[in-house]
Amino acid sequence: MGDRMEEQLLLVPSGRGLLPSLAISAGLLVFDVVSGLTGKLPSWLAIASGSLFAGLVVAGVVILARSWNKPWQARLDVDGVTVRGLPLVPWSALAEVRISRLRPSWLTIPRRDRVVVFVPRPGQRVPSVVVYGPSRSATSTFGAKTRLRVYGSSFVLVTSLVKATPGEIAAAVRRLSTVPCVGD
Structure with missing residues (x-):
């Protein structure tokens, strides 16, 4: 059991990023x-x-209240990426994991929030979802198309709203898979 716990990263909600x-x-x-x-x-x-x-x-306030005592929202393990309530996305379905700045950047001045973008291989499908802290949003077709245009994928995780840094997420991707992890 101990080895299995080390072979995963649970992304737990954090209201701290919402406070500003x-x-x-x-x-x-x-x-x-x-x-x-x-x-x-x-x-x-x-x-x-x-x-x-x-x-x-x-x-x-509602989002902060929902974040208390909330279990993980997303999990990275040796099998792939799982968002609570959605099917597993195997690492083999991903071309790369990209860490970049939240866009448009004027929304987060002076902070420099990051997003983790799970980019699918050609012909593979990933969920159209934004994982942000205590919630996830299976968004509209318009939202999915916008994320696809801005980030290159409709599967996005906002790092400021989970209790893991972009560096910890990148390290977990590299430890658990052979999928390239790129970004700033």
């Missing part, structure tokens, strides 16, 4: 409410933008 976005949204909500109450913002704009920021704060 949540703090910014909460700050903008407070600013919006104060600006609306003091008359510095037209009431219609204060209500519209306040609703948007409140929605972002609520969504962030």
